[in-house]
Structure formats: C-alpha cells, structure tokens
Amino acid sequence: MRLTQWTDYTLRVLMYCAATEGREQPVTITEVAEGYGISRSHLMKIVQQLSAQGLLETTRGRGGGMRLMRPASDINIGAVVRMTETDFNLVECFDLATNQCRLSSHCRLKSVLGRAMQAYLAELDGVTLADLVPSGPALAAAPRGGTAHGRVQWVPGLPD
C-alpha cells in the first residue's frame, strides 16, 4: 500500500516551500531537486500543477522561483492527497470498467475498504502543511551562483 510518487513529491515540494517561507529568494526547482535527490523534469510538472491549483506562485527568469500562494497553515494535507491520488480503487472490483468479479453486487468488501480509506483521509484532514515542517524559516539561504553548494541544511537549533 503506497501513495503515488506524484503525491510523495508534491508533499515534499510544498514542505520545502513552507520550510523556506520568509526567505528573501524564492525556491528554485534545482534547489529542491538537489535537496531531495530527485529529477528536475519530474519536479517541473509537479510545480506546474501546484501553480495551476493556486498553491504555488512562480516567477520566471534570474532570481525567479516559487513561493506558497497561501500560508502553510491554510494548506490542508487531506485536500492535497485527495487532489494528487487519483486512484482510490483499492481493489479491482472498485473499478466498474475492469471488474471481473461476479459477486461484486452482493459484496460488502467495497464498503468496508471505503470506510477504512475515509478514516485514512480523515486523519490527514486534521493536518496542515504548517504541521509538517519546523516553524519559521528553517532552511539555510538558497545558493547563489550555482548549485554545487545547494545542499539543504536545516538551521540548527530550530525545533524539529
């Protein structure tokens, strides 16, 4: 049982931006890619989607990057996961197009798994992006003039 890589990376992009809120320079894709050790091209698609959904504001060109459009405390994690996880068909018979099971119209498995999934999401509905990261600007300044020193460091001493 796994969340998709898309959800995983979406949450990380948002967490990175939340952890750097208040920093002068906006966050760059290169910085996030290096911080998490994941591909730039994958991240670009995620940032594009988050921007289209009004969660990130992006600016182009030198000195550009991305910032959260709303305070982290206003971004609900349950809502983000509902948006990024498109496949909540926990078992084959949830999907009427591919269902081969001749018993499904009588079966109670679907409603039981549906309730379990609601319990999962309800737990996430109680969490905001702000709950996932240390409070205040917690990441060191973005690198200038290159990415070689772009390793992310949490500022020591801040609560985690």
Place this chain on the structure above:
Amino acid sequence: MRLTQWTDYTLRVLMYCAATEGREQPVTITEVAEGYGISRSHLMKIVQQLSAQGLLETTRGRGGGMRLMRPASDINIGAVVRMTETDFNLVECFDLATNQCRLSSHCRLKSVLGRAMQAYLAELDGVTLADLVPSGPALAAAPRGGTAHGRVQWVPGLPD
C-alpha cells in the same frame, strides 16, 4: 493508493469459502477462479499461503478442495491485510535503504502518514470475514462433473 492484487485475491478466496461454509463439497480452485474471473495459478499460490497460515484446510484428490479452518467470525480482516500487505512504506523516505531525502530525519510527514495508516487498519480491525459475506451458506452448490456450469450464483432471497 491501492491494496496489492495479492491482498485483493486473498480476501476474495476467504470470502468465497465463508459464503459456502456448511456446503457439503469443499470449494475448488477452479470454482473460485471461474467465480471471480482470475487465474488458477495465481490462486494456487494464495491458497497455499492461506493454508500455511492456518486459515484454510485443503484436501487433495477427487472430491477435495478447501475449507476455512476457523469460523469466519474469528478471522479478522485487519490481521489478514497486515499479513498480505508487506509494503507499508507509503512514501520513499519510509524505506531507509532507498531514501534519497536529506531532510527526512527532521520531517514530520512520516509520523502523520503512519498515523493515517493506523486509522485505516484500525477500521479493518473492527471487521471479521463473517461481516463481509451474507450469513449462512449463500452460494449455490458447486458444479459436479465439470466447470462449464461453475458460475457462482448467490442464492436469491438471502440477505446481502
């Protein structure tokens, strides 16, 4: 977010056996394969595992098949899913061997997703196999002398 096909089929084998409890002939793999439209070879591995775990009793030869080893009301669905779902690494950073994220030691995502997964499983812990199927022997008699008539039919009139 999906359960594995292994879990899906395991639950269906158990449900089929529960729905035919009290029937004279034990359930055959061919019958289950036809009932759900899934492969015999896949089912055989699942039945073997369920037998090794003390949930199914199997008998070989003509007239052989499988039966539940315990009453359906004693088989907990949460316990079955914990047994069949081996990958509860909801996101990459749950797996220390493959984790690339440099922030994971400070991150609260893991504990939040872990709590959500506990809520999911807790819901299933409240359900037994008996809750998933109509009470009493609900499936028509197994086919004799071949599989051509082996389509599963719930006996009309029984509660579903």
